[in-house]
Structures are given as C-alpha cells and as structure tokens.
Amino acid sequence: MPAPAKKTQPPGTTCAYEGCSESAWSESPDGLCLYHAPQNEKDHDTAREVWQYARRKAVSSDGCSFAGWHFPRDPDGKRFDGLVFAGSAVFSKATFQSIASFSESTFQSIVDFSDTVFKYIANFSKATFKLNAGFIGASFRGKVMFFETLFQGDAMFHMATFKGVAEFSKSTFRGYAALCRANFQHYAWFSETNFHGEAEFSGAIFQNNARFARAQFHGDAEFSGTNFQGDAVFSGASFRADARFIDAFFRDGRAVLVDLPSWALLQRGGRPFYRREQGELLYRMAKEASRRRGDYRHAGQFHYAEQCAIESGRRKACGPKPWKGRFWSCLLELGFARILFGYGEKPHRVLLIGVLFIMFWAGLYFFFAGIAPSNLNDQQVLQYKPPIAECLHFSAVTFTTLGYGDLIPKLGFRFWADMEAFSGAALMALFVVGLTRKYVL
Ligand SMILES: [Zn+2]
Structure with missing residues (x-):
C-alpha cells in the first residue's frame, strides 16, 4: 500500500477563505493561503x-x-x-x-x-x-x-x-x-x-x-x-x-x-x-x-x-415660583427635613437649633422686658427689667417645658412663652427620633 500522499495544493489555486485572492499555500490542508492558515x-x-x-x-x-x-x-x-x-x-x-x-x-x-x-x-x-x-x-x-x-x-x-x-x-x-x-x-x-x-x-x-x-x-x-x-x-x-x-x-x-x-x-x-x-x-x-x-x-x-x-x-420640579403652592411646601420641607433634622441622620442639629431657639427667645424677653419674678405685685411687674441671666433661665425652663414658676411671662408675653414651649416640645421629640434612628435601629 502506498503511503497517502501529503495533501498539498496545486499551484495556481486561490485561498479557500471567502473573498481572499491570495494563492493557496502548499502546506495548508484546507486550501487556505499562508495568512489564513x-x-x-x-x-x-x-x-x-x-x-x-x-x-x-x-x-x-x-x-x-x-x-x-x-x-x-x-x-x-x-x-x-x-x-x-x-x-x-x-x-x-x-x-x-x-x-x-x-x-x-x-x-x-x-x-x-x-x-x-x-x-x-x-x-x-x-x-x-x-x-x-x-x-x-x-x-x-x-x-x-x-x-x-x-x-x-x-x-x-x-x-x-x-x-x-x-x-x-x-x-x-x-x-x-x-x-x-x-x-x-x-x-x-x-x-x-x-x-x-x-x-x-x-x-x-x-x-x-x-x-x-x-x-x-x-x-x-x-x-x-x-x-x-x-x-x-x-x-x-x-x-x-x-x-x-x-x-x-x-x-x-x-x-x-x-x-x-x-x-x-x-x-x-x-x-x-x-x-x-x-x-x-x-x-x-x-x-x-x-x-x-x-x-x-x-x-x-x-x-x-x-x-x-x-x-x-x-x-x-418646584422651580422658583413663589405664587405656586408647591414652592412653599418645598421650602417648608427643605427647612424642616433637611436643615433642622438632616433626614434623621443628623440629630445633633436639632440640639444645636434648640440652643439657638433658647437664646433667641431669651433675647426677646430681655429686649422687651417680657418676664418678671412671680412674687412681685402688679406695679412692680410693670417696671421690672429682667437681667439677661434670668431671661436665659426662663427661656430654657420654658423650652424644655419644665416650668418652675419662679419667673413668669408678663401679660402680653404669655403667647410667646406658649409658642416657645410648643416648639421646644416638638424639637425634643425630633431629637429623640433622630437618635433612635441613628443609633438604635
Ligand atoms: Zn487567504
């Protein structure tokens, strides 16, 4: 039996690869050119x-x-x-x-x-x-x-x-x-x-x-x-x-x-x-x-x-359109959720704002002489000018809704004091929620 002849390409044939015009390489068993083989x-x-x-x-x-x-x-x-x-x-x-x-x-x-x-x-x-x-x-x-x-x-x-x-x-x-x-x-x-x-x-x-x-x-x-x-x-x-x-x-x-x-x-x-x-x-x-x-x-x-x-x-989405209701609701949310509360992530902000509140209200009581000790008579109350320390003390006591009763708001300042107590209670609640969210949950 003769050994099978080595499969080589006859000279003159082109590469079997589609579109290739190179001539087939003699050593390619598949009839490909040198570059495709x-x-x-x-x-x-x-x-x-x-x-x-x-x-x-x-x-x-x-x-x-x-x-x-x-x-x-x-x-x-x-x-x-x-x-x-x-x-x-x-x-x-x-x-x-x-x-x-x-x-x-x-x-x-x-x-x-x-x-x-x-x-x-x-x-x-x-x-x-x-x-x-x-x-x-x-x-x-x-x-x-x-x-x-x-x-x-x-x-x-x-x-x-x-x-x-x-x-x-x-x-x-x-x-x-x-x-x-x-x-x-x-x-x-x-x-x-x-x-x-x-x-x-x-x-x-x-x-x-x-x-x-x-x-x-x-x-x-x-x-x-x-x-x-x-x-x-x-x-x-x-x-x-x-x-x-x-x-x-x-x-x-x-x-x-x-x-x-x-x-x-x-x-x-x-x-x-x-x-x-x-x-x-x-x-x-x-x-x-x-x-x-x-x-x-x-x-x-x-x-x-x-x-x-x-x-x-x-x-x-709200845009700068103050005549639209949405603008104000956005503003409110910005003020409340972000600046005040930090989306629950920054409870210390509430505390800081609480301190600022106390100082702000103390300033009001001081400049308008809005408080007096509770043991004075009506005439003395009207003339009483509270020192700043007393104003701060009263403000803090009101803010925390502690209300010792040693100092009282003068007539016409009661509403202010009520407002302070209300915002104080709200802020304290926020603070607790923020702390819980951050450290407990
Ligand atoms: Zn080729």
Whole structure:
C-alpha cells in the first residue's frame, strides 16, 4: 500500500477563505493561503513572512483587510507597534495566537475588530483611533490594555468578552462609548477614564471589581441593568449629565463606593453629581450595600446624600415660583427635613437649633422686658427689667417645658412663652427620633 500522499495544493489555486485572492499555500490542508492558515506558526521564518507582509499592508493608504487572518507569534516582536494605519483596518474574525500589540499606533480611518480573537495579551496603549472603532463581539482571552488610548470617534465594544484584566485607565472616549452587554470576567479598570460622549454599560457584567475611580462622565452614563458582582468603585468619579442605574445589580457583601457631595467639594472642589438629583439611585445602592455589610455609619451618610438628591430633584420640579403652592411646601420641607433634622441622620442639629431657639427667645424677653419674678405685685411687674441671666433661665425652663414658676411671662408675653414651649416640645421629640434612628435601629 502506498503511503497517502501529503495533501498539498496545486499551484495556481486561490485561498479557500471567502473573498481572499491570495494563492493557496502548499502546506495548508484546507486550501487556505499562508495568512489564513493556522499552520503558519510552524516555524519562525513562516511567521516572520506573515508579519512582514501584514506590516506592509497596514500602512497602505487604500486600507487593509486582515479579516479571518491567523496571526502567529511575531518572532521579531515588532507586531503593529507605532504604525500609522492610513486607510481603514479590518481585523474581523482574525485570530491573534500570541501577543497582539498596537501600542502608539494611529488608526486614521475606521477600524473593525469585530469577533476578533485575542488569545493572549492585547495591547492598544496610547493608540489613537481617529474614527469609529468596532470591537463588537471581540474576545480578549488575556489581559487587554487600552491605557491612555484615545478614541476620537465612537468606540463599540458590544458583547465583547474580557477574560483577563481589562485596563481602560486614563483612556479618552470622545464619541459614544458602547460597552453594552460586555462581559468582564476579571478586574475592569476605568480609573481616570474620560467619557465625553454617552457611556453605555447597560447589560454589561462585571464578574469582579469594577473601578471607575476619578472617571469623568461628561455625557450620560448609562448603567441600567449592569451587573456588578464585585466591588463597584466610583470614588472621585464625576457625573456631569445623567447617571442612570435603573435595575443595576450589586452583589451582597460587596462595596459600592461613591463620594459624598460635601466630601468631594472639600477634597476636589467638584462634586460627584453635577446634576444633584442624578445621585439618587447610586447613593441608594451605596446605602443598601453598606447596610448589608453592617457598615451603618456609611449607610447613614449615603442615606443623607440620597435624600438630598431626591430633594434637589423636587426643588427643580418646584422651580422658583413663589405664587405656586408647591414652592412653599418645598421650602417648608427643605427647612424642616433637611436643615433642622438632616433626614434623621443628623440629630445633633436639632440640639444645636434648640440652643439657638433658647437664646433667641431669651433675647426677646430681655429686649422687651417680657418676664418678671412671680412674687412681685402688679406695679412692680410693670417696671421690672429682667437681667439677661434670668431671661436665659426662663427661656430654657420654658423650652424644655419644665416650668418652675419662679419667673413668669408678663401679660402680653404669655403667647410667646406658649409658642416657645410648643416648639421646644416638638424639637425634643425630633431629637429623640433622630437618635433612635441613628443609633438604635
Ligand atoms: Zn487567504
């Protein structure tokens, strides 16, 4: 029996890959060309030939198509670093068997990496995409670096899979950043990333920690239906437009971190939510996450921030229209719920305001000579000018509804004293409720 003949391609046939006009490679059993055949990684010389041709093709001004190509390990280690892709660059369905590196490359035209498979590290650090960049359905099996990358057009990462660390730190998205339904199986870093257009993460899954520390969202940030399985860190991030977290999922026991408005103003001179009412959802998530972890102190702070955001939204709805009833109800709520009570989070404010009340009323009694000792006759009462210490004492005793009876309000001041006793009782009740809410429940 003769040994089966080695399957080789007769010279003159073209590559079996659809649309490829290269001639078939004699060593490809499937009738593919050198560039489409997975066998091209068999030795250094073959691999070198593939890469040298690829680099020549990349810089040609009519654009280049590497669709379905199979990139072996580059024996020279040059890859696509620092190249200027003059025309459009198509890498759809290509496979990078080893490191794929495009660091400091410039893509002058549109770029298509849809369904591209990066089996190892993919490095796009400091690359510039002048027009739209498509990574739809791309599969990054190793670490991927988009560090300090500049996307001047839209960046599409729909349904991309990141198996290794996804590093997008300090990158800039000038257009629409679409990471809808992207799957981050490892850490996702978006620290100090600048999103100038809309940033969309709806339906994305972060299976590990997602860091958006000091990220700047100039456009709308869409995290609706995003699934955060690890910590979600938004410390130092600022949302200048809408921040939507509707139906976002945060796993129990993991942290949701976002700056408090007061803290951010002190530290950075900016606030986390430029439209304050946009903070409502994220603060609520942060509150619930803190509570579940037993961190009641932060839960309380986030509760306060959430309530402030809600109230800010309401105030915007009310608007500066004093002739409308709603304006006054808003004002009343602002005065009562926030300033006086701190939404139950700041009971000490009630105490402080109580002291101010006592002093204010004491001042009234003093300037209008409104009180007198109870043992004087009518004539003496009229002429009596109480010292300030007596006024303070009477005010405190009235405020706390203690009422010793050693000093009494003069005729015509009884109503004032009644008012003070009434507000004192109300404030004391608020104080107790606030304390209970904060320390007992
Ligand atoms: Zn081919």
